[in-house]
Amino acid sequence: MYTAFITVTLRPAILDPQGKATHHALQNLGFEKINSVRIGKYMELQVSADTKEDAEVAVRSACDKLLANPVMEDYTVRVEPAG
Numbered sequence: 001m002y003t004a005f006i007t008v009t010l011r012p013a014i015l016d017p018q019g020k021a022t023h024h025a026l027q028n029l030g031f032e033k034i035n036s037v038r039i040g041k042y043m044e045l046q047v048s049a050d051t052k053e054d055a056e057v058a059v060r061s062a063c064d065k066l067l068a069n070p071v072m073e074d075y076t077v078r079v080e081p082a083g
C-alpha cells in the first residue's frame with residue numbers, strides 16, 4: 001500500500017481570480033510583504049500496488065484523466081509507502 005500526495009496548480013499563464021482576490025484581501029489586512037497568491041488543490045490517495053513505480057503510474061493516469069485539467073493545470077506527485 002502506498003500514499004500518493006498530489007498538488008494541482010494552475011499553469012503560470014492562466015489567470016487565477018481566486019488567488020487575486022485572496023492577495024487583495026491579505027493586502028487589506030496589512031500583509032504588504034506578500035506579493036502574489038496562487039490557489040491550487042491538494043489530494044492524498046491510498047493506492048494498492050505491488051511497487052512504488054506501479055503506484056505512481058496509476059496516480060499519474062488518474063491525474064491525466066480526472067484529477068487535473070491538462071489544458072489549464074500542472075500537477076506534482078509524490079508516492080511513499082503507507083504508514
